[in-house]
Amino acid sequence: MLSSRTITVLLRLWQALPVLFGVIVVTFLLTRALPGDPAVYFAGPAADAESIAEIRKSLGLDKSLPQQFLIYLDDLSRGDLGQSLSTGQSVLADLTTRLPASLELTFAALLLSTMIAIPLGILAALNPGHLIDHACRLLVTMGVSLPTFFTGLVLVFFFYYLLGWAPSPIGRLDFAYLPPPHVTGFYTIDALLAGDPETAWAAAAQVFLPAVTLALFTLAPIARMTRAAMIQALSSEYIRTARAAGLSSRKVILTYALGNAMLPVVTTLGMVFSFTLGANVLVEKVFAWPGIGSYAVEALVVSDYAAVQGFVLSMAILFVLLNLFVDIVYTLIDPRIGSAT
Amino acid sequence: MTEIKPSRRGLLKGAGALALSAPMLPMLKVLPASAAKADTAVVVIGQTINSLDIHRKGTNRPSYQIAVNCYDRLVSFGTKTLADGSLSYDYSTLKPDLAENWSTTEDGKSIIFKLRANAVFWDGSPVTAEDVKWSLDRAVSLGGFPAVQMKAGSLIKPEQFVVIDEKTFKIDLIRPSKLTLPDLAVPVPMIINSKLAKKNATAKDPWATEYLHRNPAGSGAYKVARWDPGQQLVYERNDKWTSGPLPGVKRVIVREVPSGSTRRALLERKDVDLSFGISDKDAIELASKDGLKVTATPIENCIYCLGVNLKFDAFKDKKVRQAIAYAVPYEEIFKAAAYGNGVKMWGGASTKPADTSWPQPFPYSTDLDKAKALLSETAFKDGFEVPLAINQSLSSWMEPTALLIQESLAKIGIKATIEKIPGANWRTAALVEKRLPLHLENFGGWLNYPDYYFFWAYIKGHLFNSSNYDNPEVKALVDETLHMEIDNPDYAPKVKRLIEIAFDDVPRIPLWQPTLSSGMTSDLEGYEFWFHRQLDARKFKKA
Secondary structure (H helix, E strand, O other): OOOHHHHHHHHHHHHHHHHHHHHHHHHHHHHHHOOOOHHHHHOOOOOOHHHHHHHHHHOOOOOOHHHHHHHHHHHHHOOOOOEOOOOOOEHHHHHHHHHHHHHHHHHHHHHHHHHHHHHHHHHHHHOOOOHHHHHHHHHHHHHHHOOHHHHHHHHHHHHHHHOOOOOOOOOOOOOOOOOOOOOOOOHHHHHHHOOOHHHHHHHHHHHHHHHHHHHHHHHHHHHHHHHHHHHHHHOOHHHHHHHHOOOOHHHHHHHHHHHHHHHHHHHHHHHHHHHHHHHOHHHHHHOOOOOHHHHHHHHHHOOOHHHHHHHHHHHHHHHHHHHHHHHHHHHHHOOOOHHHO | OOOOOOOHHHHHOOOOOOOOOOOOOOOOOOOOOOOOHHHEEEEEEOOOOOOOOOOOOOOOHHHHHHHHHHOOOOEEEEEEEOOOOOEEEEEEEEEEOOEEEEEEOOOOOEEEEEEOOOOEOOOOOEOOHHHHHHHHHHHHHOOHHHHHHHHHOOOOOHHHEEEEEOOEEEEEOOOOOOOHHHHOOOOOOOOOOHHHHHHOOOOOOOOOHHHHHHOOOOOOOEEEEEEEOOOEEEEEEOOOOOOOOOOOOOEEEEEEOOOHHHHHHHHHOOOOOEEOOOOHHHHHHHOOOOOEEEEEEEOOOEOEEEEEOOOOHHHHOHHHHHHHHHHOOHHHHHHHHHOOOOEEOOOOOOOOOOOOOOOOOOOOOOOHHHHHHHHHOOOOOOOEEEEEEEEHHHHHHHHHHHHHHHHHHHHOOEEEEEEEEOHHHHHHHHHHOOOOOEEEEOOEOOOOOHHHHHHHHOOOOOOOOOOOOOOHHHHHHHHHHOOOOOOOOOHHHHHHHHHHHHHHHOOEEEEEEOEEEEEEEOOEEOOEEOOOOOOOOOOOEEO
16 A cells, blocks of 8 residues: 555656646747747858758758657657757756756755855844844845846955965866766765765865855845744744743744744745756856756757757756655645645 | 876776766876876866867857867968967968878869878878868768858869879869868868778768767877866877977866856966957956966958948948948947957048958048038938847947947937847848848958958858848959969959959948957967967967
C-alpha cells in the first residue's frame, strides 16, 4: 500500500503533465511569433538568398508549423532538445552546464539571504516601531531598490578593484584552476567529493561576491514576510496561552510563533528562488557567471528557438518540482496539511 | 592571477574534468606545473566563441580567431608598423604561408602554388596538395558565408582546384582578378588536415562539420588545448609550426567576460594581459593609466554612416540628401559617440577626390544655412517627417548619434523619430528589405579596395546598399574596376570618378571611420590588427 503522502506526490506529478504540455505548446508558438528570422540571422551578414534558404532548410523552418511541432515533439520524446545556434552546442549540453552554475549561485545567495533575513525579520517583529525595525526596513528597502548590476559593480569595485580581497570576477573558477569532475555540477561540492579542498575553496571564493549581490536583492521579501508572519503569530491566542502558561519566551518565540510563521515564509522562499534563478541575468553578466539567465536572454535576442524552448521547458519542470517540494515541506511543518490535499 | 598553481593540482586533476564540455577533444586536462606567468597570456573578450570551424553554419565572428590562430592558408598578408608604433596586417603585401611560392601561368588562366616541403599538421602528417584541395572544396561547397566570401575572389566551384602532385597545387581562374590572391589570405580558405577530417566524416556529413566544429585539425601556430563553450578557450603553442616564427608565449587563455566594466577592472588590476575590443570611452581613459597601453587601429575600408534611402520620396531628390549631409552635427557626434576615437570623414577639401584613398573625408561639414538653402530649392522646403532607424545591438554608438542627428535635423524643419530595431531583425529590415528611410549603417569590406566597397554598398540589389542607390555609371565603373589590377592606368581615374559620384549623390553620408581598440599591459607585445577584427595571438610575446 502506498502511504497517503506518496499518493499525494504521485497525484501532484500527474497533475503537472498537462501543465508541461501546455508549456511546450505555448513556448513553441511564442518563439515562432517572435519577430526576426533565425535563418537570416545565422546565415551571417554577407549571406545571399540561396545560403539563407539552405540554413532555413537545415533548421527545418521550411516546413509548416504543425509539421515542425510534431518533429519537435518527436525529438523531445527522445530527450533531444535540439541544437542551439548561438552557442553551437546541443541545448541539453548547454543546460547541463549552465543550470548547475545558476543553481549553485542561487542556493548560495538564498542561504546567505535567509541566514540574515529571518533573524532580522524576527527581531523586527519583536520590536515593531523600534530602532531595529527601522534599521531592518532601511536595509531591505536599499537591497531591493538598488539594481543588482549596480550592487554587483559596487562590490566588485570595492572588494576586487580597490581592496583586492575578492578573486577576479571571472566566472566559476580562476584561471589557475580546472573544473572538478562532474558529479552534481556544483563546483564546491564536486571539488570536495574529489577530495580537493583547494579548488572547493577557490570555487566558494568565486561565488561569494555574486551571492552577496543576489542575497541583498532577495533580503526584502524574506525579511518582510518573516516580520509580518511573526507579528501575526505573536498576536494570536495560542501565543497568549503559551505565555500565560509560563513558558520561557525563547520557547514561545522560536517554537510556537516561528513554527507557525514559517509557512508563508517557505512559500515566499519558493517564489524568491524561482525568480532569482531566472532573473539574475545582470549579476551573471557582471561576474561572467555562465548561468542560465544570460543564456536565455542571449537566445531570445537572436531568436534561437531551440535554446529558448529548452530553457522554458527546463524552468517549467523545475517549477513543478519546486512547488511539489514546497508542498512537501508544508506537510513537514504542519501535519494538518498532508492528507487534506 | 595568471600564475598557474604548481604541482599536485596537475597530477590530481585529469580524468573527468571535461565531462561538461566536449568530451571528444584531446583537451587540456592539467595545467602543467612548469607554466609560469611569462609564457601564458590571458585575454578577455566580451562575446562568445560558438564554433571552432569557420565553415560551419551559424559560426559567429569571435570564432573566426580559431581559423587564424589554429590554421594556415596558402598565402597570408604581411605586417606593417603604423604611425603610432602598433602592428597591423598589410594588405598591399602577400607573403608565403603554406605555399612557399606561387606564379601565374603564362596564359594568365591559372595560379600554381608550391607547398612548403616541411609543413606538417599537428598530428605530424605532411601538408599535401590533397589537403589544400579538400579544404578549398569544402569552403566553396558548404554554402553560406564561406561560399559568399570565396566568390568575392572568383573562387566558386571545386573544379577550379587541381592537384598536380603532392606539393604542387593549381587554381584555375574563371577570370583574372586582383581579388583572388588576397581572398586566399582571409580566414575562410584555411587548410584542414583532410586525412583526419575524412576519417571522422559520415555519409550524412561528408565534410566532417560535426567533428571539426569541436576538433580543429590544422597546421597553425596554436592548437586548442581546451574549450569550455560559453566560458573559455585555451590555446597551446604548436612547436612544429613552419609558417612563421614561433609565438613567444606557450599558452593563451581566452576568457569570455560579458560585462565591459568587469573586463576593464580585470585589466586595470593587471589580472589579464589583454582586453580585446574595448569601448571608445575605455580606450581614451585607459591610455593614460600606468603600466597599460591601448592600441586603437582605424578599421580599413569601414565607415559608420547615415543611410539615406532613395525608396523614400523626399530622398529621391539629391538636394534633400545633400541638405541632410550639411545638417549632420559631425563634430558633436564624433565626440559623443566615438569619444574622438576614429578618423573624421567630413570636411573634405574639394568635391573632387585628390587620390584613390578610401575611406576619405567627404566634402561636407555642418552648415545649417547651406542645408536650409538646399532644402528650400526642393519640393520639401516646408520640411517632412521621417523615422530614423537604429540597431539596438549597436546602440552604444547608434543611440547618441541618432539623438544628435534628430536634434539637428529639427533645426532645418525635418522631424525625425527614432525607431529602435532589435538586432535579430536589423539585417532583414535594413539590408534585405532595405525599407528603412533614414538609418545608421556600419559596413566594412574585408578586401581593402574602394571598388570592393562600392561593389557591396553602392550597387542596386547588393546587400549593403541599404539606401537602394541605383546609378548605371557607378555600376559600369565598378564592373570595370572590381577585378582590374590597381597599377592599370585606367584604375585610378575610374575609382576617383566613383568617389566623386559618391561625394555628390550622398546616398550614404559618412560620419567617421571607426577603430578597433584593445587595452593591454605594457608587458604584452605583438598585438596585431587584422581586418577580421579578431584576436591574432601568433606574434604574442611577454617582456
